[in-house]
Amino acid sequence: xxxxxxxxxxxxxxxxxxxxxxxxxxxxxxxxxxxxxxxxxxxxxxxxxxxxxxxxxxxxxxxxxxxxxxxxxxxxxxxxxxxxxxxxxxxxxxxxxxxxxxxxxxxxxxxxxxxxxxxxxxxxxxxxxxxxxxxxxxxxxxxxxxxxxxxxxxxxxxxxxxxxxxxxxxx
Amino acid sequence: xxxxxxxxxxxxxxxxxxxxxxxxxxxxxxxxxxxxxxxxxxxxxxxxxxxxxxxxxxxxxxxxxxxxxxxxxxxxxxxxxxxxxxxxxxxxxxxxxxxxxxxxxxxxxxxxxxxxxxxxxxxxxxxxxxxxxxxxxxxxxxxxxxxxxxxxxxxxxxxxxxxxxxxxxxxxxxxxxxxxxxxxxxxxxx
Numbered sequence: 001x002x003x004x005x006x007x008x009x010x011x012x013x014x015x016x017x018x019x020x021x022x023x024x025x026x027x028x029x030x031x032x033x034x035x036x037x038x039x040x041x042x043x044x045x046x047x048x049x050x051x052x053x054x055x056x057x058x059x060x061x062x063x064x065x066x067x068x069x070x071x072x073x074x075x076x077x078x079x080x081x082x083x084x085x086x087x088x089x090x091x092x093x094x095x096x097x098x099x100x101x102x103x104x105x106x107x108x109x110x111x112x113x114x115x116x117x118x119x120x121x122x123x124x125x126x127x128x129x130x131x132x133x134x135x136x137x138x139x140x141x142x143x144x145x146x147x148x149x150x151x152x153x154x155x156x157x158x159x160x161x162x163x164x165x166x167x168x169x170x171x
Numbered sequence: 172x173x174x175x176x177x178x179x180x181x182x183x184x185x186x187x188x189x190x191x192x193x194x195x196x197x198x199x200x201x202x203x204x205x206x207x208x209x210x211x212x213x214x215x216x217x218x219x220x221x222x223x224x225x226x227x228x229x230x231x232x233x234x235x236x237x238x239x240x241x242x243x244x245x246x247x248x249x250x251x252x253x254x255x256x257x258x259x260x261x262x263x264x265x266x267x268x269x270x271x272x273x274x275x276x277x278x279x280x281x282x283x284x285x286x287x288x289x290x291x292x293x294x295x296x297x298x299x300x301x302x303x304x305x306x307x308x309x310x311x312x313x314x315x316x317x318x319x320x321x322x323x324x325x326x327x328x329x330x331x332x333x334x335x336x337x338x339x340x341x342x343x344x345x346x347x348x349x350x351x352x353x354x355x356x357x358x359x360x361x
Contacts, residue, residue, distance in 0.1 A: 022230065045229050047258065050250030057219035057251075061191075061226020064211070064352055066359055069226075087215035088223075092348045 002169040008033035010137040011099070011162070014144035020097075021045060021067045024055035028074040030101040030167040035072065052077030056084035060094045068148070070097045075104065075120040076113075078159070085157055086127065095151035095158070097144075102133075102161040107168075124159055131159035135166050172307055174268045174330040175200045178239075180311045184318060185210070188235040189227055189355065193220040193244040195275040196334030197268060201239065203335065206342055208354040214344055218248025221255060221265055228260035234358070235262050235318060242269040242283045249292060252325075256297030259323040265293075266314070267325065272332040293325040301325040 012034055015023070022045040023038045025031060038046040045067075047058050055071040062069040073081070078100045089096045103110070104117015124131050132147065134140050144160060151158040174196060182204050190210045192198045198212035213220045224238035245252070245267050255265065271284035283289060293301040300322050304310035310328050317324035 022226070047225070047229065047254070050253050051248075054219070054222040054225075054248065054251050054254055056216070057222025057224075058226035058229075060219075061223040061228070062230050063226075064223075064355055065227050065230035066356060067230040084216050084219055088213065088219055091215060092213075092344060094348075 003030055003032055004167055004169050005033055007137050007140070007166045008037065010140045011134065011144070012037040014141040015070055016041075017141060018145055018148045019068050020070045022047065022058070022062045022069040023072055024049055024058045024069065025072040026050075026052050026055075026074070026077055028077070028101055028103075030103070030162060031072050031074070038072075051080060053081040053084040056081055056088050056096065059096055060088055060092070063094050068097075070099055072099050074101045075161075076116045079116055079119060079123065082123070082127070085129075089157050090127070093155035095155050097148050097151055098157060098159045099134075100159055100161050101167060102163050105164060107164045120161070129157050129159050131161055133161050133163050135163040137166065140166070172305060172310070172328070172330050173333060174270070174328070175204070176307050177268070177304075177310045177328055177330065178204055180307050181314045184315065185237060188237045188318070189231070190237045190239065191220050191224050191227070192239040193217065193241050195241060195338055197239045197241060199335045199338050199340055202340045202342060208350045210347075211351040212342075212344075212347055217244040218251060220244060221248065221251050224263055224265065225251075225255055225258060225260060228263040229258060231355070231359075232260070232262060235264070236260070238263065238265045240265060240267045242267060242271060242281050242289060243273045245289055246281055246283075246287070249296075252293055252296035252298065255323065256293075259298070261321045261323060263323050264314070264317040265298075265323070265325045267327045268330050269327050270330050270332040274332050274334050275338050278332055290325070290327045293327070298323055298325045301327070303327045303329060305329050
């Protein structure tokens with residue numbers, strides 16, 4: 001599977017160096033290595049969800065408990081979580097660090113990903129959620145740390161879009 | 172059986188727990204009995220009270236977490252029951268007040284009015300210890316036993332579809348949020 005091991009390791013290392021102690025996740029192709037790393041890490045609480053919106057509640061619970069967390073999801077999972085993000089995280093000023101695999105953008109071969117790919121950035125902008133791209137292993141650590149810092153300073157969700165350039169190695 | 176009678180019956184036992192409620196009548200009635208800094212009212216985001224309870228329970232394993240939920244909210248996040256069961260936090264009690272109704276928006280019947288059984292749903296999701304209470308006595312004894320157990324427990328309390336006159340309370344959402352956050356920080360500090 002041409003999902004990048006190297007980039008997945010860089011993203012996981014960035015989460016660890018930010019002190020993330022809990023990760024919620026719903027499997028998707030680009031996230032497989034990241035989820036396995038969380039699974040194999042005895043110091044990480046991995047919560048496997050039935051639907052991504054649950055992750056907003058789980059992360060909020062972790063936040064109130066004083067544990068830093070991250071959400072791993074596909075952009076369609078982000079789209080499925082919107083009421084939780086708006087009516088919990090934004091309404092109650094709860095910081096969320098959302099790592100979103102950006103499917104359906106240029107290079108995508110799966111027709112079913114395309115519509116959600118086009119909606120992702122407009123929806124993030126409509127919700128007033130700042131985002132940046134994780135597209136190069138060399139800048140991943142810095143961008144993850146900066147997004148987390150902003151989320152906790154602003155008590156607000158922040159999004160990092162995991163791009164094809166970072167996550168996928170075409171054979 | 173009325174929800175507020177159940178809340179009054181167990182109120183004194185909530186003092187040592189972290190309590191998360193869903194929106195609507197549960198939040199308003201619990202506040203009418205008396206707000207405490209260890210109570211958090213999730214006044215929207217229906218379905219996520221139990222998910223928040225799970226996050227708290229996993230991160231604070233030595234703290235008892237009580238989620239006071241409703242049938243309308245649980246029906247919006249049935250998958251969440253399977254996630255609760257998957258991690259089966261021993262320090263979590265999930266109470267579902269089932270009035271078979273979306274009371275705060277005019278009392279429209281939910282699917283529990285036509286036979287959906289939330290105790291059976293909890294069991295089928297994998298929560299081995301689930302019960303239904305139909306009297307205040309049954310509810311109180313189930314709740315006390317759940318607090319003393321070292322196991323995830325789901326209690327479905329069948330209550331009448333009656334609630335408070337108003338759902339808006341004097342407690343601002345953000346005041347509640349910061350108070351709850353600070354309360355837990357203090358607990359952890361001691």
